[in-house]
Amino acid sequence: MAQLLSPPLKDDLDIVIPTIRNLDFLEMWRPFFQPYHLIIVQDGDPTKKIRVPEGFDYELYNRNDVNRVLGPKANCISFKDSACRCFGFLVSKKKYIFTIDDDCFVAKDPSGKEINALAQHIENLLAPSTPFFFNTLYDPFREGADFVRGYPFSLREGVPTAISHGLWLNIPDYDAPTQLVKPRERNTRYVDAVMAIPKGTLFPMCGMNLAFDRELIGPAMYFGLMGDGQPIGRYDDMWAGWCAKVICDHLKLGVKTGLPYIWHSKASNPFVNLKKEYKGIYWQEDIIPFFQNVVLPKECTTVQKCYIELSKQVKEKLGPLDPYFQKLGDAMLTWIEAWEDINSPAKTAPSQANGAKKDESSTKQK
Amino acid sequence: MAQLLSPPLKDDLDIVIPTIRNLDFLEMWRPFFQPYHLIIVQDGDPTKKIRVPEGFDYELYNRNDVNRVLGPKANCISFKDSACRCFGFLVSKKKYIFTIDDDCFVAKDPSGKEINALAQHIENLLAPSTPFFFNTLYDPFREGADFVRGYPFSLREGVPTAISHGLWLNIPDYDAPTQLVKPRERNTRYVDAVMAIPKGTLFPMCGMNLAFDRELIGPAMYFGLMGDGQPIGRYDDMWAGWCAKVICDHLKLGVKTGLPYIWHSKASNPFVNLKKEYKGIYWQEDIIPFFQNVVLPKECTTVQKCYIELSKQVKEKLGPLDPYFQKLGDAMLTWIEAWEDINSPAKTAPSQANGAKKDESSTKQK
Numbered sequence: 001m002a003q004l005l006s007p008p009l010k011d012d013l014d015i016v017i018p019t020i021r022n023l024d025f026l027e028m029w030r031p032f033f034q035p036y037h038l039i040i041v042q043d044g045d046p047t048k049k050i051r052v053p054e055g056f057d058y059e060l061y062n063r064n065d066v067n068r069v070l071g072p073k074a075n076c077i078s079f080k081d082s083a084c085r086c087f088g089f090l091v092s093k094k095k096y097i098f099t100i101d102d103d104c105f106v107a108k109d110p111s112g113k114e115i116n117a118l119a120q121h122i123e124n125l126l127a128p129s130t131p132f133f134f135n136t137l138y139d140p141f142r143e144g145a146d147f148v149r150g151y152p153f154s155l156r157e158g159v160p161t162a163i164s165h166g167l168w169l170n171i172p173d174y175d176a177p178t179q180l181v182k183p184r185e186r187n188t189r190y191v192d193a194v195m196a197i198p199k200g201t202l203f204p205m206c207g208m209n210l211a212f213d214r215e216l217i218g219p220a221m222y223f224g225l226m227g228d229g230q231p232i233g234r235y236d237d238m239w240a241g242w243c244a245k246v247i248c249d250h251l252k253l254g255v256k257t258g259l260p261y262i263w264h265s266k267a268s269n270p271f272v273n274l275k276k277e278y279k280g281i282y283w284q285e286d287i288i289p290f291f292q293n294v295v296l297p298k299e300c301t302t303v304q305k306c307y308i309e310l311s312k313q314v315k316e317k318l319g320p321l322d323p324y325f326q327k328l329g330d331a332m333l334t335w336i337e338a339w340e341d342i343n344s345p346a347k348t349a350p351s352q353a354n355g356a357k358k359d360e361s362s363t364k365q366k
Numbered sequence: 367m368a369q370l371l372s373p374p375l376k377d378d379l380d381i382v383i384p385t386i387r388n389l390d391f392l393e394m395w396r397p398f399f400q401p402y403h404l405i406i407v408q409d410g411d412p413t414k415k416i417r418v419p420e421g422f423d424y425e426l427y428n429r430n431d432v433n434r435v436l437g438p439k440a441n442c443i444s445f446k447d448s449a450c451r452c453f454g455f456l457v458s459k460k461k462y463i464f465t466i467d468d469d470c471f472v473a474k475d476p477s478g479k480e481i482n483a484l485a486q487h488i489e490n491l492l493a494p495s496t497p498f499f500f501n502t503l504y505d506p507f508r509e510g511a512d513f514v515r516g517y518p519f520s521l522r523e524g525v526p527t528a529i530s531h532g533l534w535l536n537i538p539d540y541d542a543p544t545q546l547v548k549p550r551e552r553n554t555r556y557v558d559a560v561m562a563i564p565k566g567t568l569f570p571m572c573g574m575n576l577a578f579d580r581e582l583i584g585p586a587m588y589f590g591l592m593g594d595g596q597p598i599g600r601y602d603d604m605w606a607g608w609c610a611k612v613i614c615d616h617l618k619l620g621v622k623t624g625l626p627y628i629w630h631s632k633a634s635n636p637f638v639n640l641k642k643e644y645k646g647i648y649w650q651e652d653i654i655p656f657f658q659n660v661v662l663p664k665e666c667t668t669v670q671k672c673y674i675e676l677s678k679q680v681k682e683k684l685g686p687l688d689p690y691f692q693k694l695g696d697a698m699l700t701w702i703e704a705w706e707d708i709n710s711p712a713k714t715a716p717s718q719a720n721g722a723k724k725d726e727s728s729t730k731q732k
Contacts, residue, residue, distance in 0.1 A: 110476065133654065134569035136531065136623050137538060137553065144555060146548065149541040150570030150604040152654050153647065165502065172503060175515040182512065187503065189510060193557045198567035203500035204516030238516040257502050281519065288499065288518050 007035040008122045013096040015118070016088035020044045022051035025102050030055070032106070032116050036098075039088040041066075044080055061087060073341070076334040081227025082207065083236030086335075089214065089221050090342055096125060097218070098211040100262065107169045107263040110190050120194075120260035121164045121211035128158025129196040129254020139194040139256070158196075162217040162253040163244060166209035167191075168264040173206045175234075175281065176274035179267060194258040199249045202291055205241020209262045212244075216253055218343075219303045220244040222335045225328050232324070233276030238284070242291045247306040250296040283321060290317050307336055373401040374488045379462040381484070382454035386410045388417035391468050396421070398472070398482050402464075405454040407432075410446055427453060439707070442700040447593025448573065449602030452701075455580065455587050456708055462491060463584075464577040466628065473535045473629040476556050486560075486626035487530045487577035494524025495562040495620020505560040505622070524562075528583040528619040529610060532575035533557075534630040539572045541600075541647065542640035545633060560624040565615045568657055571607020575628045578610075582619055584709075585669045586610040588701040591694050598690070599642030604650070608657045613672040616662040649687060656683050673702055 015033055017023065018041045026033060030053070038058035042050050046062035066087050067074045077087045085099055098118055107115050127141040132155050140147045140156070147156050172187040197203050212221060220243050223236035248255050294313060300306040315329035381399055383389065384407045392399060396419070404424035408416050412428035432453050433440045443453045451465055464484055473481050493507040498521050506513045506522070513522050538553040563569050578587060586609050589602035614621050660679060666672040681695035 134563055134567050134623075136533060136569060136572070138557060142555075144551065144553070146538070146540060146544055146551065148570050149539045149544075149572065149600070149643075150607075150650070151541075152650050153543075154651050167502060172512070173515045174512060175517075177519075178512055178515075185510065185512065187510065189508075189558055191504060191557060191559045192555055193559060197500055198564050200566045201500050201564035203502060204514050206502070206515065234515070241516075257500075277515075284516070284518050285520050 016099040018085035076331040079228040083223035083226040086223040104262040117260035124164035131199040165257040171264040179270035207237030235280035380458040382465040384451035442697040445594040449589035449592040452589040470628040483626035490530035497565040531623040537630040545636035573603030601646035
């Protein structure tokens, strides 16, 4: 009975939070997050002390920690941009990651019940995906639903789910031009659905409320070079989403979107956003056809191999667009090297894990 | 003001109903359907008199009428199967079609309000579709929604919507094996969403609650050879859906699914269904890969040209599976010939339209 009540995947999931401020938002999440381990990636000034509410089990990394853990490879981790969250993915030792922004609060479903977003993500990740054929009644694995007439039986087993993309009530995730045009638009529509994004279809992956299976897709969850010193911002999660989706399609892994909702409390400044997004809005008209046409060779049988191949194609095909993509392609390779350093079996064996462990424990506060 | 209250597309839409019984179900739909013209296709025994509630404007065709209108080409219209509904699509003179089964009633939304399914289909058809990139907040053209951050601006105009596929509360559209396994499952989940089915993704199109733009996709809405004298049943709408989707993808037209819901009252007999579906369940494992890999040449610039090309590929690629597909491929061609006969500009010019008009008026009862 006690086992039944134990939080799901308690020892197999880390919650990764990028932040520049005190984490008071965790108070509202306490009933849902407290049993889990948090990895906090502190962006910006490393001398600033971030306050974390009492009673949470966490490790916190600031820029100095990132530099110490990664050495010269730290240059692949963005600074002054929420893209830095992927450092948390890198150092986690768990199978699953849930990442959430610090301006996201607990939403309520139409019955007024508080939504346990984490539990829904876990449900999404543990059930298979069906990306090869569309099921008109949405997720066939949900209670009360199934495959409809005409759904091929050979496809009903589905494939493992690598990514669960959650949505937002209140402030929708709009780009700066849409924010400017519709400053008062709020998302009030609760769509009670989870669905697999079909194979071959790209989607705009938002990092605000996102979970994934680190073992299945972790190395593709690199949030790129954004923010300080880079010509672009607010495309970190988009970049990860494009890369991860083409790799999931290639490796026959599933990506789901829909439930759970979180309550997104505060719209960022559209004027600031416009400046950050400008190049992304322009470049994506070339980037998206690139990703729509990416072909990964059969030899790419692991996420790492796929990602290295993708980095080459980025440099070759997007490089002519702007020198930034040469730098990004290099950073993608550095990221994979860092991933291998930190996550290869040799490095995580007890005798050698101390280095990383020490870095972690040096900042671990509990 | 009077104009505002006039039912939308009143003179541009026909409601097509295949039936074998008295149409008492129309009583419940009266507030929504009465302003529109109905085309009733009477299946089975042509001597049986079908009762239509007072006050509806309709024309009714039985098998004798089908034979008289089409002559030898009538063999492409199925008998003793709801596939016969496509005869109604053929003889309609309107731009839009809504087709509904006679065991479908008015559903209620979660607030308890009766759903005007037809009005929602019209809304779906009149707004563009976005099949080339996934929008995580569903239909970006709905009130209160838009394109999310990262959606390419060049794709926001969308493409014309050819098909609107509605869903069902209460009895879900399950195949016979699922009906047998889950006899008591009812669909109670109201998912408040409309979405474009992405390009390159097939879906199981159900004919129970379906609307389309006849000018854009009509000739592809052939429901195949099913029922009496055929080895297969209950795959009529699936066949039309597979054909129509690959043609929509080729011609850059949109297909939407989701709202509106109807209330599906009565599950058909799963044992009878199993017999009808048996070959379809078996064959679809080959049919679906066939449709997933269909390539239509650039020269196919109209639905008719696409459909003729598709009929050739069906015979060539599916013919080896069973002689049935040779016959079906031929029937697809006959259907297009019949479509051209009845819908070519020459035939619908006032001087020549009388023949068809007479057939219609001979059965028209008002």
